[in-house]
Amino acid sequence: MSLLASLSLTEALPSRRGLRKHHPEGSARAQVRAVVADLRFLQGFLASLTKEAEGSSLEPFEDHPYRFAGARSAILGKVADEIEAQLGAWRGDKGE
Numbered sequence: 053m054s055l056l057a058s059l060s061l062t063e064a065l066p067s068r069r070g071l072r073k074h075h076p077e078g079s080a081r082a083q084v085r086a087v088v089a090d091l092r093f094l095q096g097f098l099a100s101l102t103k104e105a106e107g108s109s110l111e112p113f114e115d116h117p118y119r120f121a122g123a124r125s126a127i128l129g130k131v132a133d134e135i136e137a138q139l140g141a142w143r144g145d146k147g148e
Contacts, residue, residue, distance in 0.1 A: 084139060091132040098125035 075082035102122025105115050 081139060084135060088132050088135050088139075091128050091135070095125045095128040095132065098122055098128065 098121045100122075101118040102125070105118035105122070110118065
């Protein structure tokens with residue numbers, strides 16, 4: 053049996069504290085920025101569904117969800133824009 057196999061899971065993994073990346077702008081802002089990145093990804097993915105539907109002859113029951121989801125990409129973009137505007141540019145000030 054190898055040494056790694058003989059260790060318990062908690063012994064084999066580094067501590068959670070060591071895995072967390074330090075964010076100079078603060079954890080909350082970093083997490084919200086991650087949410088914005090996820091929204092941007094979803095925005096692009098939903099927009100791609102509309103493009104996919106435009107170039108093919110889908111059945112109506114297939115075409116509608118693609119177009120509906122694609123139309124929602126603009127809404128996600130607006131939500132991401134609003135959140136980004138509230139975050140603003142972080143300048144490293146301690147008072148923010």
